Amino acid sequence: MKFCKKYEEYMQGQKEKKNLPGVGFKKLKKILKKCRRDHAPSRIAFNESINQQHGNNCPRECTVCDGNFFPELLKEMEDVVGWFNENAQKLLELHLASGFKKCLTWFKGNNRKKNHLGLIQEGKDLVNYALINAVAIRKILKKYDKIHESRQGQAFKTQVQKMRIEILQSPWLCELMAFHINLKESQKESGGVLASPALFDGCSLTFDDGKPLLSCELSDSVKVDIDLTCSICLDTVFDPISLTCGHIYCYMCACSAASVSVVDGLKTADPSEKCPLCREVCVYKGAVHLDELGILLKRSCREYWEERRKTERAERLKQAKEYWDYQCRSFTGI
Incomplete structure (x- = not known):
């Protein structure tokens, strides 16, 4: 199964539970396809020479793609990272909350499973969400560079890393990693067996x-x-x-x-x-x-x-x- 189809199925399944932001694979691909059509060999002689050199690809320096593709992807990345950070923070605050505060938080969080296993499952869902969106962003940028025969997608990735809106750089992912190890260590110390999903493999x-x-x-x-x-x-x-x-x-x-x-x-x-x-x-x-x-x-x-x-x-x-x-x-x- 192609990753795009796998990603769409995953996001569709998640949206049935909650309205999650994601990477618009189809929309971003349409931008690239439209750009390639606009630079088809039948357009003008100048474009014919370009396409002879680059096949059906649009030029390396393409204002159409640059002006539509990157701003759209940037907005989607901000939404994805923002949603992940907010929900990871709520989850970990609940795990570390005192008795009274935890009861109060459970009472407010009507959509949460009110048990320990539900807390862990929610953490696993967050990790899966972070991973599949990180892969989706990497693949769409790789697609961009393939079409343009350039490294503009890689340059964009470097830029968003500096802007700290790359989901794998989130401090809340670091906290989830520590949360995962803490749960395992607590299990060892207590000598019990926790029949629950692991956040990370x-x-x-x-x-x-x-x-x-x-x-x-x-x-x-x-x-x-x-x-x-x-x-x-x-x-x-x-x-x-x-x-x-x-x-x-x-x-x-x-x-x-x-x-x-x-x-x-x-x-x-x-x-x-x-x-x-x-x-x-x-x-x-x-x-x-x-x-x-x-x-x-x-x-x-x-x-x-x-x-x-x-x-x-x-x-x-x-x-x-x-x-x-x-x-x-x-x-x-x-």
Whole structure:
């Protein structure tokens, strides 16, 4: 079965359950087909010479495709990533919620299966959605380059990666990976058997010469590797957060880089502050706290985690004292 047909069947099946955004394969292919018809050999002598060189393909520099294809695909990618992020966040917040908050969330979420297995199945559905859309985007861009005999599709992919709207770069995919491993570890610790679907077929946290790496093989051709070394303190990330550019740091290291105290938090960072790695601006205010990843790292390296916790607690108390001393002096004028 061709992937396009497989994708359409998958999306149709999902839309019967919920209205999911997706990649409009048929619509995007129509844009390319129309462009090829417009550049058919019968059009003008100039186009005849082009088609003799490129077959039935349209030119490499084609304003028709560029002006219609890429903006449409960009919008669809934004919708797909936005839906995935929103629903993954809700799922993981529910998993980590306290007793009262969890009951309240269950009560509001009328469409959710109100049991543990339902939670895991929803996570698996999200992972499948992320994978099939990642493959769909890759294939349609490959189709574009084949028609144009160019690398414009690859250049577009590089561009959206920099814009952080590529679904496999989502921090919530990282959280789902950690969620998956945490469930497996909890099962081992309890000695029970959980008859439930796995979120991933292959997912692991490894330490190579002390360097942590979160890896997942989503398919034969799609693999995600996430380096969990903070580039500021050069150690395993502690209390990890992901900036909007996608780079992961320790929370306190990120506060230091953003020139804010832990009391004020990253939301108060000046928009001009840059990511230490990619030098992007406006990356702190929308930072995502990676709670599931924090639980996983705490479980995997307990001694290191306890040592960092003591050190950071002392630093947080120091910064809190300095903050309130400053506030008191400002209030009293002393």
